[in-house]
Amino acid sequence: xxxxxxxxxxxxxxxxxxxxxxxxxxxxxxxxxxxxxxxxxxxxxxxxxxxxxxxxxxxxxxxxxxxxxxxxxxxxxxxxxxxxxxxxxxxxxxxxxxxxxxxxxxxxxxxxxxxxxxxxxxxxxxxxxxxxxxxxxxxxxxxxxxxxxxxxxxxxxxxxxxxxxxxxxxxxxxxxxxxxxxxxxxxxxxxxxxxxxxxxxxxxxxxxxxxxxxxxxxxxxxxxxxxxxxxxxxxxxxxxxxxxxxxxxxxxxxxxxxxxxxxxxxxxxxxxxxxxxxxxxxxxxxx
Numbered sequence: 001x002x003x004x005x006x007x008x009x010x011x012x013x014x015x016x017x018x019x020x021x022x023x024x025x026x027x028x029x030x031x032x033x034x035x036x037x038x039x040x041x042x043x044x045x046x047x048x049x050x051x052x053x054x055x056x057x058x059x060x061x062x063x064x065x066x067x068x069x070x071x072x073x074x075x076x077x078x079x080x081x082x083x084x085x086x087x088x089x090x091x092x093x094x095x096x097x098x099x100x101x102x103x104x105x106x107x108x109x110x111x112x113x114x115x116x117x118x119x120x121x122x123x124x125x126x127x128x129x130x131x132x133x134x135x136x137x138x139x140x141x142x143x144x145x146x147x148x149x150x151x152x153x154x155x156x157x158x159x160x161x162x163x164x165x166x167x168x169x170x171x172x173x174x175x176x177x178x179x180x181x182x183x184x185x186x187x188x189x190x191x192x193x194x195x196x197x198x199x200x201x202x203x204x205x206x207x208x209x210x211x212x213x214x215x216x217x218x219x220x221x222x223x224x225x226x227x228x229x230x231x232x233x234x235x236x237x238x239x240x241x242x243x244x245x246x247x248x249x250x251x252x253x254x255x256x257x258x259x260x261x262x263x264x265x266x267x268x269x270x271x272x273x274x275x276x277x278x279x280x281x282x283x284x285x286x287x
Contacts, residue, residue, distance in 0.1 A: 051229070051257035052222045052238035053204070058215045066218055070230035073245050073262045080135045083143040083251065093139055095123040100142030101251055105285065107142075109150045118142075145249040147285075151179040152196050159183045159194040165279055173213070173241070173272060175199065175258055177206065177282030182241075182258060184271050192271040195264040199284050200239075201253035211235040211278040218269065229257070231265040235278040241268055253284055 088096055099118040100106070107114045110125050123140030130138035133149050159181065160167070165174035171186045175197070183193030199206040213235050220232035220242065229242040239256045243265035260268065 051204075051227075051240070051242075051255045051259075052224055053255065054224065055237045056215065056217070056220065056223065056232075056234065061217060061219075068219055070219055070228070070243070070262070073243075077245060078247065078261045078263075080133065080145050080149065080249075081247070082130065082135050082137060082141060082145040083249075084137060084139060084141040088139060088141070089137060095120070095127055096139045096141040097123070098141060100146075102144060102147035102285070103142045105142075105147055106150065109147075109154070144251050145247075148180055148196050148249045151181055152194065155179060155181045155183075155194040159190055160185060160188070164281055168277070171272065171276045173235075173268075173276060173278040175206065175278065175280040177208075177280065177284045179282075180284065182260075184268070184276075192268055193264075195260065196248060197264075198244075198248040198250065198259040199253050200256040201284070204253075204255040205284070206239060206254075206256055206258060206280055207236050208280045208282075211239075211280065213272055213274055213276045213278060216269070216272075216274055230262060231260075231269040233269065233272055241265065241272075 084096065084100075085098055088098070097118055099116055103118065103122075104114055104116045106126055107116070107122060110122075110129065112122055112125055113119075118140075125140075126142055126146065127138050127140035129150075130136075130140070130146055133146075135145055135149065155176070159165075159176070160174065160183075164176065165172060165185065167185070167188050169187060171184055171191065173182065173184045175182045176194075177199050180197055180199065181194040182197045183190050183195070185191065213233050215234045217232045217234075218230070220229040220240075221227065222229055228245065229240065232240045232242040234240040239258070241258045241260060243262040244254075244259045245262070248259045248261060
């Protein structure tokens, strides 16, 4: 079932007020999720950033340009706010009776019976995890934020435990589409991350295999969509690591780039260099 996004408490997330405009037709309330943006709403900020399809024009940024740091994200931009059925938020339910889009994966991680069906016991277990990780609203709905947090926790101790990312004497940026996490390793040692990320959607997947960081632009703006791409490090055509000014935990992916929070993209900027290698593998859930 297509999952349509709806807006909840934009002011609490620090988002600017949208200018006056004609209201779009309301989505079906049975398929709404929050927070987010209903398709077709033209807001001055974006949750689903349209990354570049084509390679950018490459040039050497001046020292003055590189000295300018991208603007900070507004407070609350990366808060762990789960996507949940809108009516359940309105009714302030204590425990969701619905199976979320990541129900099976969450059940598997919590070592529950994996059947894709929400039970009272499932909800209590998911809710307990959400409370512990400060995910709101903690109502036991198995959404993308809860799933992503589980994947990051699993990857923290040893992100390359399954040896999916090739070990080399030089730096390799590892992009794990299966778990939606990325890190940089030199030899067997992680020198950055792992951190959560968002890769390409079904129609615009992040391309797998070996790549090379060929251009870095700290204050890049997409020439196709006039969209900021802070700390962009391009590794394959128009695909790059870069920050987004919105949540990276959504049920759909980017249009090919590896999206990061601003803080993580800034740290990665200080680790990777032009000529460093990137290795991508796996399959983004839902694609």
